[in-house]
Amino acid sequence: MDANGEERLVSRRVTIKEVAKRAGVGTMTVSRVVRNHGYVSDSVRIRVAEAVRELGYRPNGSARSLRLRRTDTIALIVSDITNPFFTTIARAVEDVASESDNLVLFGNTDESESSEIRYMEMVLQKGVDGVLLVPATDGRVALELAQASGLPVVAIDRRVSPAFDCVRCDSEGGAALLADRLLELGHRRFAILGGPDEVSTSHDRIQGFRLRAEAKGGQVTVYHGKLTVVDGERLTRVAMEANPRPTAIFAVNNFLSFGALNAVGALGLNVPDEVSVAGFDDLPESMVNFPFLTVVSQPAYELGALAARHLFERIQNPALPPQDLALPTTLRERSSTGPRR
Amino acid sequence: MDANGEERLVSRRVTIKEVAKRAGVGTMTVSRVVRNHGYVSDSVRIRVAEAVRELGYRPNGSARSLRLRRTDTIALIVSDITNPFFTTIARAVEDVASESDNLVLFGNTDESESSEIRYMEMVLQKGVDGVLLVPATDGRVALELAQASGLPVVAIDRRVSPAFDCVRCDSEGGAALLADRLLELGHRRFAILGGPDEVSTSHDRIQGFRLRAEAKGGQVTVYHGKLTVVDGERLTRVAMEANPRPTAIFAVNNFLSFGALNAVGALGLNVPDEVSVAGFDDLPESMVNFPFLTVVSQPAYELGALAARHLFERIQNPALPPQDLALPTTLRERSSTGPRR
DNA sequence: TTGAAAGCGCTAACAT
């Protein structure tokens, strides 16, 4: 191979022109062969394919994207890829994208709206074909930015304006289910560790839990913080100072529940004998056996896969009316919850 | 805004030409203003900036990349983004890339070489500026593919041919440290759960542990499988059938150690009283308190950040000689290990 | 069945 020892030293990228010259045909013929599209006689096809191989030709993606107005790339903007819930979603999105030879860009907003807007601007400029967005708060500005540019976008996890597609879970229903179960176990005094109220998931889970619990004689106190481990710890300490103490804690997302477990451990409280702890969002499948945490589990993989598929559909057919898809959740009872003592 | 109500219905993308026309200048002037580079009189600069704003102009990334031969995008190819070790690396890489307004593409190979090659081909075509690769086995083909095209590439986590840059941890040393400690605790019969021997990390950890343990009178049996939870479970069951049983298990990566914990739990064995379990790779910081697993912890975030910085350096200066950077590890003793009973 | 011409949107180089 590399019979023509010349000019390969600096490995300049081979262009379609060079292939054409080598094969003694026009560039269009090469293009037809490479894309396997359009009429080319067998003899020519073979000659061209050979030249492609010999020269190591690879079409230039930027040129192609410029011409085609298409990049075969989508973007996934999440708050934090290290959140296992979003990690699983990312995996699913990439799996689906990969099926149709699409590439996936990702970015972390850390729940910051300005960061979210910055990413949206970047991918808009880059010319991705579509965006999957976990909105920081309501994502309004970023979503409208996309819409104004005709860029297909699907929100994930958090409810947004009905003008946009959204794929998420039934937060309210899931939280209500958990409330039912804790009530059944005899609990009546609850602490909820919640996030910012503008984050729909937090709002809905608080709402779902509170309404159900109060309807059945429970007493609920909500503590608001950020969706972080640190705030989970902090809020738990505050919550456990109440007198009388809550007998069950519901943390509305996984980071908060990790924090809660840390804090009750540090306080020397036994789980679940002295206090029950339950969360929302499961762990990645590989770790599901460890923190024996009772959770409302969301089908993260399915959520990501569905969102990605939905995005590709929307890319194909931008006229589709926006949809709000809510997947059901499952209560997974493990050993961090138990009967009231 | 949008004073000129015409032609914005289908939100065609605005080009530099239209901005130039609107501002009554040439395209180069617009280009200069947009990039903030080159001489432009203040009065003109203001007029152009206004036109940009009014028209909602955003440079076309594909056109720019075609012209500049640069995409401001790097790729991160890992075996599985849901592996917390790689998740943390991904976060670090994206953080560093973001500092210089670069975007990050990611792909999962699932340890398959053909998948690895496929991603390499895709990003080569896309024209990314550089690649961060966690090689499936030795990554030879994929790395050479990049090299042949003059695409900067840095290997992460696993040793590769010295012809390439590599950022990883001192697997051998870390494993030896763990062996020392387990010996100190009185253990003499060890089972190692290892991955494929072509994966350097697995090989080095086995080697590091075995040499140290055997030098001090330990007896080591190695069980090979894939780096998965399922194989961690399977190998543990096999290992625990030995007679006499090992008193300590060392799993060379986190998935294997999760599997080990699952299996010993299922076998009804008490950890660490009946068997000690230790792993390699820590959990994400948010979860670090849970499976009270003793591990050789790798500075995953620093590893990812260093690799990314190294890649950007190499992009800037392709002539740099390749380096093999090995970061030190830390033994984190938690409650899954204890004295031999 | 094949090729030539034009142009996607941008910027480096060169005028002016």
Add this chain to the structure above:
DNA sequence: ATGTTAGCGCTTTCAA
């Protein structure tokens, strides 16, 4: 300080 020209590498007409 600003504009003109040319061309990055590709594919969509359109003509042969």
